[in-house]
Amino acid sequence: MKRKMIFLLVMVITVTLFVAGCGSSTNQSTGNNTDNNAGGASEEASITLKLGFSTNEEDPRAIAAKQFKEEVERNTNGSVEVQIYPSGQLGGDAALIEAMALDSGTVDIIITDASNFATYEPKMGISALPFQFASFEDAWKFMDSEIQAEVEELLLNHNMRVLAHYDNGFRCVTTSRIAIESPSDMKNLLIRTPENPVIMETMKSLGANPQPLAFSELYIALQQGTYDAQENPIPVIYNNKLYEVQSNLSITNHIYSGMCFTISDSTWSKMSDSQKAIVQEAATKSQAYNRELNKRQTEELLTKLSDAGMTIIEPDLTPFVEETKSVGENLKSLYGDLIDRVAEWQSNN
Template sequence: MKIANLVNRRTFTKGLAGMAIATTALTALTFGARAETNLRLAVPDPIGSSVGVAATRFAELVKEKTGGEVTVDVFPDGVLFGGDQNAAVNQLGSGALDGLILASSVYASFEPRMNAISLPYLFSNYGQLQSYLRGKPGKELLGSLDKLGVKGLGFFLRTFRDVTTRDTPITKLEDFKGITIRTPNNPLFVALFQKLGANPTPMAFSEVYSALQLKAIDGQENPVEVPLHNRFYEVQGQLNLTQHIADSFLIALSGQAWDRIPEDHRAEVQAAADEMIAEHDANEIATEEKIIDELQEKGMKVNRFADGELARVQKVARSIYPQFKEQIGADFVDESLAFVDADKASGAKTGQ
């Protein structure tokens, strides 16, 4: 009887030990699963570009704030979406892409209100653009992505868009006449350059360098860091500081990827996006002149509008507002114009 009790106690002890080991293993598997929450973030430009640096910083901050339980791998140069930016938005909505950073002007093909950001010469300075993106209009635009199955984390600014050309300097309104300029596949951009007298040619960004090289187009328009990091200075001789349109980058996750993030880490991922955006914006504005100088060093001639010409160009450019009011949404256009006017008035009162 004593031997039987001893055997039973030993069996019971082994059973407890086995349960403890199993519990430990299950706990390890649980934490291991959390540690394996990995997101693949696609960006359209090289890793050393403004957007590539922003993506890398976001990945660092996510890892830091979540203790490594959520990680982000950055894939530059549009490799995850074949360079087709419209296709990338579709892939993000379907969950085929976990995360994406793209220009807000690309999203305008899916959410027309995004075009409000790019109304030509709407913003006079970067402070106004930042106020807009972080204020009520920007929050409304982020919320509009829900219907696409996309979780918008925030906007970060790009410097204003400028035109590069092969040979033709642009210093007055008439200089736009007849120039073939690549634009995004966005009706607002096309209408603007048609109104200015140019020949806008929508084209996938991945095709731009070869089209410039083969002289199929005369020029393109983008923030100045784009011709620098994509080596357009090799096939373009003129940098024209037209500053015609504001744009922004939008960092977003698919709804499915957002749901995969442990609920107690979602606020930390959002905080990582917010911190990256604040850092990026300050750096972007500070480096614009440095980039212009660097492009000049690489052989590009820098051109600015002659006296009185900016006002002429602005008048023509803003004449397309009524054309897009219905497409964007009359109420949202009015809200945007009122917001910017109020911000301008506030800046004037405070001496900014």
């Protein structure tokens, strides 16, 4: 009997210790899960941003985009990765804008001329009216103005959110045969333009025959003689070696090309507040870097284009200004009171 009592006592103690051990193990495991869950909640979801544009990696927009990438990835500790696709790898300017508007997922950020968005929102062409700005600084001031911001708000209806303004410079005409010294030299000139209503209307007002073509196809088209001419800012002409297939450069400076650094609004909504703040700050910093770089290249590369064999023409721009005055009037039905507001803004600035 005594042995039975001892045996039962040992069994009770053993079972008690076993149950207590299981309970402790369970509590400890639950505690670890709680800690892990808390840690997971504090970690931000990773996201990859595909950034595309039409020009090559030598272009100031590409160089500034690399700075943007480094800044974002460093300050988000890698939770936001930026993949850069230059040279129209994801499509030309028109295709990139369409992909973003359709929320196709092909691209998350695009860098292209503000007026290229006019195919979706006509008022976006207001910054590209001919001979509107006398200097880089004047143009930058307008791109950062309330008028431009008001117009860009309309892009949100098309899944596009502008974060910053890059600089593409003042557009100039290059030709393979006739040198452009006056508007009469432009008559019936088959000239490549982007699919941009303001630029095309400007070329028509000068008597030219504008035909749109993706930038990625431009070099070959000029090489084969499909087009007589094209128009682009000096850094674009040099960095993409258009001097190899064009012999004359006329400093017409007919349109300022301010670019919009634009993110898909649906992509924007997927980021945390802290990620958004970092992306916005990096875009703003890269804007300042791009502008100064593009201005410097515009000044420096003209000599290099001459050294490369191009004939540089500096025509009297007065007749060009006169011939293009009709552009604003022809587009007034699209812009409403914007033209008058811009004129007032210019008189006050």
